[in-house]
Every structure is written in C-alpha cells, then in structure tokens.
Amino acid sequence: MPRKPRLLIVEDDPLARANLKHILxxxxxxxxxxADGGVMALEMLAAQNYDLVLTDLRMEKVDGMQVLAEAKKRGPDAEVIMLTAFASVDSAIEAMKNGAFHYIAKPYKLDEVRTQVAGALEKMRLREELRELKRDLRARDGMGFIVGKNPLIQKLVATVGQVAPTDANVLIIGETGTGKELLARALHYCSQRAERRFVAFNCAAFSEDLLVSELFGHQKGSFTGAVQTKAGLFEAADGGTVFLDEIGDMPLSMQSKLLRVIQEKALTRVGATEAIPVDVRIVAATNRDLKKMVDEGRFRSDLYYRLNVVCMEAPPLRRRRDDIPLLAHHFLHKHAERQNKRFDGLSPEMIGALCAHDFPGNIRELENIIERAVTLGVGQRLELWDLPEELRAKRPAAAVEGSLPTLEEKECEYIKLVLAQTGGNKTRAAEILGIDRVSLWRKIKKFGLEP
Structure with missing residues (x-):
C-alpha cells in the first residue's frame, strides 16, 4: 500500500483548526x-517529516513566515500553503518568493482548500516521479560504462548494483588499464549522489605538499604562490564522490591526513584553522597489493580498513577473452563515429589475432589498438593488416602452401568457436560477431552448423 501523505495544520484559532483537520x-x-501555533509547529517539524504544511500567517511569537522557512529547511521538497485573514499583495509575494505553494485568504472555501492541497501533493508526486526517472536513466548510463558478457563482468555489474545505493567506501583493485575508473563512475552514477560531482584524482601525480593543497584546498598567503584562497577537490565534490586513483602511491604522512578527514567528515584547508564539514563517498583504486604494503608498514592499516569496506576486482582482459570481440566492436563504433568514418566490422582474422594476444595493457591497450586501426584503416571493414605487426604475428599459423583455408572456411571456423564459447547462445554470439541475429541464422544455415 502507498504511504498516505502527512499534513500539518498550524492554526492558533481552535475552531478553525478543528474544522480544517476534520475536513482534511x-x-x-x-x-x-x-499545532496550536508557530512554537508548537517548530517542535513538530523537528520531530517529524511532513509532505504539506498549511499555516496561518499571523501568530504570536512564531509567525507563518517562520514556519514556512523552517518547513523548507527541514524538508526542501515539502510544500506550504499560507492561510490568512490579513491578505495583502506584499505578503503574498513574500510568501511565494520564500517557496510557498499557494496563498489563500480567509474566509476560505473548503473546496478551494481541498483543491490546493491536492495540487500541492500532485506537484510533489510528479517531482518525485521525475527524480526516479532521472535516477533510472543515470543508473542505466552508469551501467553502460561497463561492457562485457563474461561471468566475471556480470558478477561485477551485480556488485555495483548492490553497493552503489549505499554510502560504503569502495576499494577497486586490478592491473593497469582494466577499467577501474569506469567502475568508480558506474558506482557514482548509480548512486543517490549522481546529481552531485564525481571528482577523479591521481595520487601518484603530485608531491605531498601539492596533494594536501589539491585535495583539501588552501588559504590565500598560506605559502608562496597562494595568491588566492582555493577550495580543494573534497569541497568541490561535497555531496558526491571522490575517486582516488593509485592510492598505494600516497605518502604515509598524507595517509594520516586523509584518514582524519574520513573519520571526522571535515577538513581544514592549508593555512586555515577552522574545519569545513564535507560529505563525500570515497572510491579508491590501486594496482598494488595494499595488504602486503600494510604488512610491510608502507600503508596504514587503519586507512586500509576504512577504504576497504567493499573490495571489487577489475579482472584483466586475458581472463575474459570472450569479451575481446565485443569490446573491439564497441571501440570500433566509438572511434569511427569520432573520426566520421564507417566500417562494417572486424574480419575474423583480425578478431582471431586479438583473441590470441595477452593484452598486458588490458582494455586501455585494446582501445588504443582499435583507435589506431580506425585511423589507418581504408577498407569496408578492419582487417588483419590494420593491426600492429606484433599482433599480426600472433594469428593462428596457416597451413602449408597449397592447403591454405578459404575465407569462408575461416569464417565458419570462427562462428563455430564463438557458438561453442557462448554455449550456443545465438544472441550473445551475434553480439560478439558484430552482426544481427538474422545474419547469424543465415550463416549457420549456410555452413550447416544447425544441431
């Protein structure tokens, strides 16, 4: 059952208050x-969230404008309807400027009150519905960062879906180029923080002094060159997510400063004395063995456990080879569109050579290879010769001269390989091959691959 909207009536006239409550x-x-007046209303607003407040304007001690301000402070989405026997244009304008939904002059008609209450609650419902739609779109966009059908990737996607709605800090481990920042972005855009900023920072790119200034900010004149006060990245990301890449390269002394910010949820700029509250979610990433570094005294154990609330591993590409064709086609479309080129796909020979490569640079290396091929490619599709020489040499060895397989034989062989790796799942096989299901069915029939 949907929750009933909760209303608060603030009226110092007992009869008017009782009548209005009875009607609603x-x-x-x-x-x-x-509430029998503004003082009681403030107490009730502090103890309970309300969807709609109907308040008299003129009351002793605490008037309706103060109730309006407190209602908006406690719940920015709450709506407020002002009721008054002393209606004036100036007071109406002031109320609307301060966020009132409507202004009703006394004596009012009960039907008018019912209509305005229904209108205010409908506005709230539509606003929440729009917010939900935006959240769903951002979540889909966030998951769109992750390309792959391999079970390791699907498990990772499921973990992102579970962890993103929480505020838990996340540690992402994995080799260079495995897409750790993409995972961090997916966590952010699938979270409640998606409307605020995502700030990425490479801890290995700065000296310790610059790390402190960049992350926490500084006051004007706090050091040579500090010509003006500057907010740090933590302040810039307030309400959002901070991604700390290469966290294993952060100096020990800086680690203690970061730990203090995490514990106290506040920071102090360089050269300042006052703490500034910050609300950020931290996603850290590293290609190092942090646990080993903790054992060796090179990484603080307390910071490690603060960051490692949830640990996610981005698998290397060699452990998800069945995703190489899918990723290759993804990067083909991405870079062909950027360069205003058009290709029909990748040849089976090119796919075979890519799948035979170990990719020490992982997904980043694969994308660079495909971007190079798109830049240099001139045919209708990308071919084996569009790859660097070291990759062309890794293609499966051909038979001796005079018994070279035909292109159709190689195509048939590759389709059989993809079907075998996908367990006969034709939809997934078509995605990996870069063709539609109808084309795949025709080729299956043509090559006699039907069971």
Whole structure:
C-alpha cells in the first residue's frame, strides 16, 4: 500500500483548526496533525517529516513566515500553503518568493482548500516521479560504462548494483588499464549522489605538499604562490564522490591526513584553522597489493580498513577473452563515429589475432589498438593488416602452401568457436560477431552448423 501523505495544520484559532483537520481527515486520504501555533509547529517539524504544511500567517511569537522557512529547511521538497485573514499583495509575494505553494485568504472555501492541497501533493508526486526517472536513466548510463558478457563482468555489474545505493567506501583493485575508473563512475552514477560531482584524482601525480593543497584546498598567503584562497577537490565534490586513483602511491604522512578527514567528515584547508564539514563517498583504486604494503608498514592499516569496506576486482582482459570481440566492436563504433568514418566490422582474422594476444595493457591497450586501426584503416571493414605487426604475428599459423583455408572456411571456423564459447547462445554470439541475429541464422544455415 502507498504511504498516505502527512499534513500539518498550524492554526492558533481552535475552531478553525478543528474544522480544517476534520475536513482534511474525511475520506482517510491523509494523515493529519495539528499545532496550536508557530512554537508548537517548530517542535513538530523537528520531530517529524511532513509532505504539506498549511499555516496561518499571523501568530504570536512564531509567525507563518517562520514556519514556512523552517518547513523548507527541514524538508526542501515539502510544500506550504499560507492561510490568512490579513491578505495583502506584499505578503503574498513574500510568501511565494520564500517557496510557498499557494496563498489563500480567509474566509476560505473548503473546496478551494481541498483543491490546493491536492495540487500541492500532485506537484510533489510528479517531482518525485521525475527524480526516479532521472535516477533510472543515470543508473542505466552508469551501467553502460561497463561492457562485457563474461561471468566475471556480470558478477561485477551485480556488485555495483548492490553497493552503489549505499554510502560504503569502495576499494577497486586490478592491473593497469582494466577499467577501474569506469567502475568508480558506474558506482557514482548509480548512486543517490549522481546529481552531485564525481571528482577523479591521481595520487601518484603530485608531491605531498601539492596533494594536501589539491585535495583539501588552501588559504590565500598560506605559502608562496597562494595568491588566492582555493577550495580543494573534497569541497568541490561535497555531496558526491571522490575517486582516488593509485592510492598505494600516497605518502604515509598524507595517509594520516586523509584518514582524519574520513573519520571526522571535515577538513581544514592549508593555512586555515577552522574545519569545513564535507560529505563525500570515497572510491579508491590501486594496482598494488595494499595488504602486503600494510604488512610491510608502507600503508596504514587503519586507512586500509576504512577504504576497504567493499573490495571489487577489475579482472584483466586475458581472463575474459570472450569479451575481446565485443569490446573491439564497441571501440570500433566509438572511434569511427569520432573520426566520421564507417566500417562494417572486424574480419575474423583480425578478431582471431586479438583473441590470441595477452593484452598486458588490458582494455586501455585494446582501445588504443582499435583507435589506431580506425585511423589507418581504408577498407569496408578492419582487417588483419590494420593491426600492429606484433599482433599480426600472433594469428593462428596457416597451413602449408597449397592447403591454405578459404575465407569462408575461416569464417565458419570462427562462428563455430564463438557458438561453442557462448554455449550456443545465438544472441550473445551475434553480439560478439558484430552482426544481427538474422545474419547469424543465415550463416549457420549456410555452413550447416544447425544441431
């Protein structure tokens, strides 16, 4: 059952308050509370969240404008309807400027009140619906960063879906080029923080002094060259996500400063004395063995456990070779579009050579290879000769002269290989081959590959 909207009536006239509460409670559509004035209203707003507040304007000690301000402070999405027997253009304008949904003059018609209450709650519902749609779109976009059908990748996608909605810090481990930053971005864009900033920072690219300044900011004149006050990346990402890449390269003394910020949820700029509250989620990444570094005293154990609430491993490409064709076609479309070129796909020979390569540089290396091939390629599709020489040499050895296989034989052999690796899943096989299901069915029939 959907939750009933919760309403608060603030009215110092006992009869008017009782009548209004009675009318709004009829039909059992809303949960209705009532306050006998502004002082009581502030106490109730501090203790309970309300979807809609209907408040008299003129009251002793705490007036309706103060109730409006507090209601918006406590719940920015809450709507407020002002009720007053002393209606004026100036007060109406002031109320609307301060975020009131509507302004009703007394004596009011009960039908008018019901209409405005329904309108305010509908506005809230539509706003939340829009927010949900945006969240869904961002989540889809976030998952779109991750390309792959391999079980290791599918497990990783499932973990992102579980972890993203939480505020848990995440440590991503994996070799260089395995897509650790893409995983961090997916975590951010699938989270409640997606509307705020995602800030990526490479800890290995700066000296310790610059690390402190870049992450936490500095005051004007705090050191030579500090000609103006500068907010750090943690402040810039307030409410969002900070991605600390190469965290294993952070100096020990800097690690203690980072730990303090994580523990206290506040930072102090270089040269300042006042702490600034910050609310960030930290996603850290490394290609080093942090546990070993902890044992050797080169990484703080307390920081390690703060960062390693959830650990995710980005697998190397050699452990997910069945994703190489899919990734290769993804990068083909990406870079062909950027360079305003068009290719029909990749030849089976080229795919075979790519699948035979170990990719020490992982996905980043594969993308660079495909970008090079797109840049230099001139045919209708990318061919084996569009690859660097060292990759061409890794293609499966051909038979002796006079018994070389035909292109159709190689195509048939490759389709059989892909079908075998996908367990006969034709949809997935078509994705890997870079063709549609209908074309795959025709080739299966043509080569007699039907079971």
């Amino acid at each position: 409670q009829r039909g059992d559509e809303y949960q209705v509370d009532a």
